[in-house]
Amino acid sequence: MSDQKRLFLVDAYALIFRGYYAFIKNPRINSKGEDTSAIMGFMNSLLDVIKRERPDHLAVCFDKGGSADRVEMFEAYKANRDETPEGIKTAVPYIYEILKAMHIPIMVKEGFEADDVIGTLSRQAEKEGYKVFMVTPDKDFAQLVTDNIFMYRPVFGGGYETWGIPEVKKKFEVDNPLQVIDFLGMMGDASDNIPGLPGVGEKTAKKFINQFGSMEGLLENTDQLKGKMKEKVEANSELGLLSKKLATIMLDVPVDFDAKDFELDHPDIEKVKEIFQNLEFRRLTDNFLKTFSQEASTSASTENTTKKEVPKAASKEQKSAGAGQFSLFGGDDSPKTETVSEFTRKTAETTTHFYQSIAPGMATQLFVKNLLNQSSVCFDTETTGLNPLTAELVGIAFSWEAGKGFYMPFPEDRNEAQDLIEILRPFFESETIEKIGQNLKYDIKVLAKYNIEVKGKLFDTMLAHYLINPDMRHNMDVLAETYLNYTPISITELIGKKGKNQLSMREVPIEKQTEYAVEDADITLQLKEHFEKELGEANTQKLFNDIEIPLLRVLASMELEGINLDKDFLSSLSEALNNDIANLEKSIFEAAGEEFNIASPKQLGVILFEKMKLVDKPKKTKTGQYSTAEDVLSYLAKDHKIIQDILEYRGLAKLKSTYVDALPLQVEDSTGRVHTDYIQTVAATGRLSSNNPNLQNIPIRTERGRQVRKAFIPRNEEYTLLAADYSQIELRIIAALSEEETMIEAFKNGEDIHASTASRVFNVPLTEVTREQRSNAKTVNFGIIYGVSAFGLSNQTDLSRSEAKELIDTYYETYPKLKAYMSKQVDFARDNGYVQTVLGRRRYLKDINSRNAVVRGAAERNAVNAPIQGSAADIIKIAMIRIHEKLTAGNYKSKMLLQVHDELVFDIYKPELETMKTLIKTEMEKAYQLSVPLDVDLDIGDNWLEAH
DNA sequence: CGGACCACCTA
């Protein structure tokens, strides 16, 4: 670092947006319901820059009122931008307040963008001999770079890179940074709505710059171009020049750089602390104090605290290591600048702990004796992979006292491992010792493969947190950081990043395994203490102990069971599909006059709307491409054979790639069956989700797709499949909850509910309801559950907007209590901030009082839908638990295999069929008592299609 | 190779 004075100019909105979206999957919401992600993200970046660079001069620049000049030049300028998210709008005043308290100058000029302000200031400061750093991720700034002006770009995964002239030259393939303007002008910028030259993308723009040097150079020499490109460029020369102007950052904004004003001053620490405390920023406060209390330690390079950025990638719930799934750092791993040290978080290195591994022999005996004396123990298994069906135990960690724990390594030899686990059997199978864990379903499945059953009371921290805060993510690292202010050792630190060099947990030295594994158990134990208190309130405790925890064992056993798949059938289906797809492809290419990739919406859009010009004004997607979505194309289908073919092609291609070809690959070698993974903690309403593979979205609507269901078959000839599904469960729930008697009566009388609705709404006798009337009534019935609008309804039916509105109005008149119920839910949400299901499962709706009508509308629909969808989920969960209990208690051979939201699928041992029919129907129908009877249909067959 | 985006499958 030279002695030259350094000025840092921060592009506020760019960092605010970046911060906001960094937390988008896990927004920071404080107890007042405020989304503080944007503030937190921005402040993290700002403090980070200060801590790293210790600038002597610094200012933060904002946009104000947009660029009047640019809008004058080009009306559409930035017009396409999505509305600023609510969470950002509310953040800005806070950020102003904080900057003021920090005594950091805020630069805004009405009618100018931050780019222009930064551009102008940087030139002025350069003249006064400063080295200027523009803190922004936005590539547009590259045009401003000089010998003394640099871009200081945050990079994904942490750290920064500095772009000087050489970097800009290389990145944009230009001779000098000013050509970046020509480059941007040529290729355009969708987010800024700079049109650019049609047909010119990044590649072509670079080529042109290289060839002609500038936009003007290109336009003067179009004779050197040929074909379509020549025509296009010539026809759009004005657009090109305009684009260039729009891309040019102004250097003459009426602002003055006064060195004195920009000196980085001491902040008003008390004031900042107060604001942070109001926002409930605990760690950020620590970070702030640390940043400003420590003497300017010129660089951050000596720091060696934590290494974690936002754990974006950490997939699913992580359990042990193995052939590995997730890397904690995205992007490349060459540390241009070292990793961000985010907060002063505790880690194993900074916390006193006592983690010990247990040697074989005598020590094991002593340990187990001690273990059996405990009343509640947290454990965590470490394995060679993430698939519990094939994973081998590498070790098990135990902890029953915060900060302490033990690790028992397992031998690689399977027989020896079995011998060792036998010593632990009394512990796992003890009915009196409570077992605590994070994602116990995984551990239970692993242990089941060693023939060990985990008995006794369970506490799963992941499930607990799902009930406490369903909108957050629940992986252990996030929980530890949020609730314990602690950063656990990352799995990548142990086994490396995903890829060929990744180790198996088995290859990690025992000492490190011990530190990592026991830490997990220790942390989980501490989280349990925390969550147990929070679960105490409301009905959550009951929901936890009576539903989610028992369900965990049920799911584990369903997943272990798997379902039999007829691979041969699928492969013949695949061949047939291949044939049809090839024929369609041929016919499409003929109609289009050229070959292209039909699966690429981008290419398809160009063919249909530019080449064939099937529509005058094609609909665009939000990224500016032509929309080729199904509903858009359907309109055209009757007039154009090519559209019909394309839709059919896409349908068949999806069928083939997602189901017919993918499913056989998911058959587990060791069992010959397909084992899906049910996830209990993702759906905000309380539903389950299924993946690897997803068996909750197997086709049924089209004849062709339905065939896939034939591939799901009983385990052998002694078995048959049985599907049991709740009939209209969601409508029954809304009828019951709203106490709408007309509808309740219809259900009690066993009427066809859609026909019954049609008869009332269209005022015709039940026997005279037409197909169309019934179909429209059905659409409204479903619409009610989702939160109807006339717009949505008319889109789904042949009705016009006003007809749709009329239908909805009549519907509400027919069922007045339904309407009242819906309003009541919305009011409840407004007053309480959440809605709940019949079992008290909550969904929090932070946007219910938003000033933004669109955002608020979505929350209102959630307020209506969540209790209904969620109650249905509660009810089937109860049924599953009871059925599983009876199947186990009765030692039946029949097994429950799948759950598809309102349907359960069983492998039925034929001699048990009659018993099972009664048992299943009874348990499902009496799972929960409503003022409307629940009705379950049963079907039996030699495959899933027949059983439906 | 991972993420964004689009399209499409289910209840």
Next chain:
DNA sequence: GTAGGTGGTCCGG
């Protein structure tokens, strides 16, 4: 209009 998951393309690190 609600709630999910997967596969393909395309682009950038």
